Amino acid sequence: MHDDFKFEPVRGLPEALPRDEHIIWQGSPNARRLWIEAFKARWIAGYFAVLALWRFGVSSADASLAQSAVLATPFLIAGAVVLTVLYGLAYIQSRATVYTLTNKRVGMRIGAALTMTLNLPYPQIEAAQLDLRKGGTGTLAFLLPLDTRLSYLMTWPHVRPGHINRTQAALRCIPDAQAVARLFADAAETRLSAPTIERRVASLPHAVAAE
Structure with missing residues (x-):
């Protein structure tokens, strides 16, 4: 299998770590949750279901129930195709994404x-918020300074x-999100509380020639 990211010195990062x-x-989004939350799978399924019910109701006034069901079926098929395509996109996004926390x-x-x-260096992150969902997945979002535009x-x-x-x-739809948020909080707190050590090279006194 060809690896499109084999050039990475460290998986998910563009360069080797100091x-x-x-x-x-390290982790990636859960494809199913990304499909549901980001690609709005449930809303789209509901939309096509409403169309199918509407077509069934309109048709039932002039046709039998069996014929009405047949006329409503294309909406269900179209919905299934759209949802399948969206799941494929969510799966590709999940496979291509790597989230990394370092110290x-x-x-x-x-x-x-x-x-x-x-x-995103920890000192540049003003705040973080966790949106935890059923099953333990969640999204960890980072508030950045106003001068940092995405x-x-x-x-x-x-x-x-x-x-x-x-x-x-945001780290979107990550499994075990609460544990990841705790790791982030601990690492950020440690980083921000670490003392800054400045290194200065003392200048040597100039030699004065004897008269």
Whole structure:
């Protein structure tokens, strides 16, 4: 099987990590949850179901129940095709995405057709919010400074839904989200509380020639 990302020195990251940085977690979106939440599978299924019921009701006034069911069936077939295509897209997105937490930053390799990598150092993350769902999956979103601008369209679906004006990058539909959020909080707190050590090279005194 061909690996499109074999050029990565570290899986999910564009370059090798410095000696003082290490990975504490890596993961990807759950394809089914991404299909439901980001691609709105339930809403689309409901839409086609309503169309099928409407067609059945309209047809039943002039045709038998069997004929009405036949006339409504194309809407159900169309809905199944659309949902299958959307699941395929969600699966591709899930396979192409790698989320990474290190002791210094959040890394996001996202995109299927056009791949991009986001690096979010902990000091640049103002806040984080976890949207936990049934089954343990969830979305961990990051609020970035106002001067850090992300394109909602370019980074979708790896963003917090509905926040277009101030796009928030997000680890979308990740399994065991509460444990991941705890790892993030611990790593960010440790990083932000670490003392900053400045290294200065002392200048040597100039030699004065003897008279």
